[in-house]
Amino acid sequence: MSIVLAKRLKAIKPSPTLSLNAKAKALAAKGADVVSFAAGEPDFDTPKHIKDAAIAALNAGFTKYVATGGIPELKNAIVKKLKTENKLEYTPEQILVSDGAKHSLYNLFQALLSPGDEVVIFAPYWVSYPDMVQLADGKPVFVETSEAEGYAPDPRELRKALSPKTRAVIFNSPSNPTGAVLPRAALEKVAEVLKGHDCLIVTDDIYERLLYVPGPFENLANVEPSLTPRTVVVNGFSKAFSMTGWRLGYAAGPKELIGAMQMIQDQSTSNASSFSQKGAVAALEGPTTDLDAMLTEFKARRDLMVSGLNAIAGVRCRLPEGAFYVFPNIGELIGRSYKGKPIKGSVHMSEILLEDFLLAAVPGEPFGAEGHLRFSFATSRAVIEKGLKRLAEFVASLS
Numbered sequence: 001m002s003i004v005l006a007k008r009l010k011a012i013k014p015s016p017t018l019s020l021n022a023k024a025k026a027l028a029a030k031g032a033d034v035v036s037f038a039a040g041e042p043d044f045d046t047p048k049h050i051k052d053a054a055i056a057a058l059n060a061g062f063t064k065y066v067a068t069g070g071i072p073e074l075k076n077a078i079v080k081k082l083k084t085e086n087k088l089e090y091t092p093e094q095i096l097v098s099d100g101a102k103h104s105l106y107n108l109f110q111a112l113l114s115p116g117d118e119v120v121i122f123a124p125y126w127v128s129y130p131d132m133v134q135l136a137d138g139k140p141v142f143v144e145t146s147e148a149e150g151y152a153p154d155p156r157e158l159r160k161a162l163s164p165k166t167r168a169v170i171f172n173s174p175s176n177p178t179g180a181v182l183p184r185a186a187l188e189k190v191a192e193v194l195k196g197h198d199c200l201i202v203t204d205d206i207y208e209r210l211l212y213v214p215g216p217f218e219n220l221a222n223v224e225p226s227l228t229p230r231t232v233v234v235n236g237f238s239k240a241f242s243m244t245g246w247r248l249g250y251a252a253g254p255k256e257l258i259g260a261m262q263m264i265q266d267q268s269t270s271n272a273s274s275f276s277q278k279g280a281v282a283a284l285e286g287p288t289t290d291l292d293a294m295l296t297e298f299k300a301r302r303d304l305m306v307s308g309l310n311a312i313a314g315v316r317c318r319l320p321e322g323a324f325y326v327f328p329n330i331g332e333l334i335g336r337s338y339k340g341k342p343i344k345g346s347v348h349m350s351e352i353l354l355e356d357f358l359l360a361a362v363p364g365e366p367f368g369a370e371g372h373l374r375f376s377f378a379t380s381r382a383v384i385e386k387g388l389k390r391l392a393e394f395v396a397s398l399s
């Protein structure tokens with residue numbers, strides 16, 4: 001029998017970040033000394049008090065199914081966190097705990113979109129947004145933002161992209177891949193446009209704690225409270241608490257939408273891991289010492305990486321205000337020759353870097369930003385220095 005796959009798969013591409021990571025890991029497993037700037041996760045261990053809480057839950061037999069939407073203790077801790085840290089008021093019925101922020105977004109688009117509905121996505125974007133929208137039969141509508149403007153959306157371009165079919169606009173600040181943080185003035189301009197257009201606002205705040213500029217972190221609902229009733233906050237534990245493998249994220253938003261998302265989760269994955277949720281309670285309520293130390297280290301690595309990149313002729317790198325990514329502009333190197341053949345683009349460059357220089361870097365093209373590479377600095381300073389040396393050797397070999 002030949003397997004006929006669903007038509008909706010035609011629009012979906014494999015995640016380039018996950019596949020590059022897999023390729024780098026396969027080379028390393030064969031003994032190659034690969035330096036990876038591809039990681040989308042902190043390299044630190046999960047803080048001990050969080051692990052202890054999950055271990056205690058396991059030992060106490062907290063290993064059964066729990067409520068699909070999340071254990072009450074965690075939902076209450078999320079409500080409290082949103083109120084005290086983000087100045088946003090939600091009730092526990094407005095919260096849905098899922099298997100990571102990625103899962104929250106997936107549920108959201110499945111619950112929101114009908115065929116042909118549009119979702120506005122600012123480019124450069126996290127690679128999964130367009131695919132998740134398309135998996136829900138929606139249509140991504142891209143709005144370009146520029147490096148020169150710090151990747152702040154141009155309100156006129158946003159206005160042009162909105163249509164009666166627009167069901168949602170996604171924001172991600174601090175951003176993956178650029179590390180850019182949208183300042184209040186930029187959010188205010190965007191809010192002015194969105195006040196006049198009845199659509200959902202999705203704010204993916206997963207990197208909110210990884211901020212290298214003075215806080216507090218602010219999202220669109222903070223600068224324009226009238227938008228709160230139609231805003232969905234998506235967040236999770238992966239990046240802030242170094243809990244990527246625990247698979248825990250959440251969405252907070254309008255009750256009807258959260259209810260619909262929960263119904264999808266009821267019929268698909270049910271509850272997120274019970275003992276992970278106990279760990280997450282400890283994450284939200286415990287000390288921040290480990291997180292503060294992590295942030296200080298990330299900032300030092302960012303500075304090391306950016307100054308190292310800017311010292312390489314042909315590479316220009318903006319100083320990111322958040323997250324753990326830099327997004328160097330390598331446009332000047334495209335078209336130059338490597339071993340007598342022109343470099344065709346960021347995907348081609350990333351292949352050469354991995355195969356010939358054992359340096360894993362994610363190409364900008366799948367993030368909607370050709371002419372860039374994404375480097376993660378969620379790795380040690382020694383590895384950063386080694387990787388930069390390899391990049392410099394590659395650039396020096398070009399003619």
Ligand SMILES: Cc1ncc(COP(=O)(O)O)c(C=O)c1O
Nearest residue numbers: 040100101102126176236238249
């Ligand atoms: C912008 C953005 N949103 C969401 C996620 C998903 O995080 P998780 O599913 O681990 O909570 C990621 C992970 O890379 C991300 O970069």
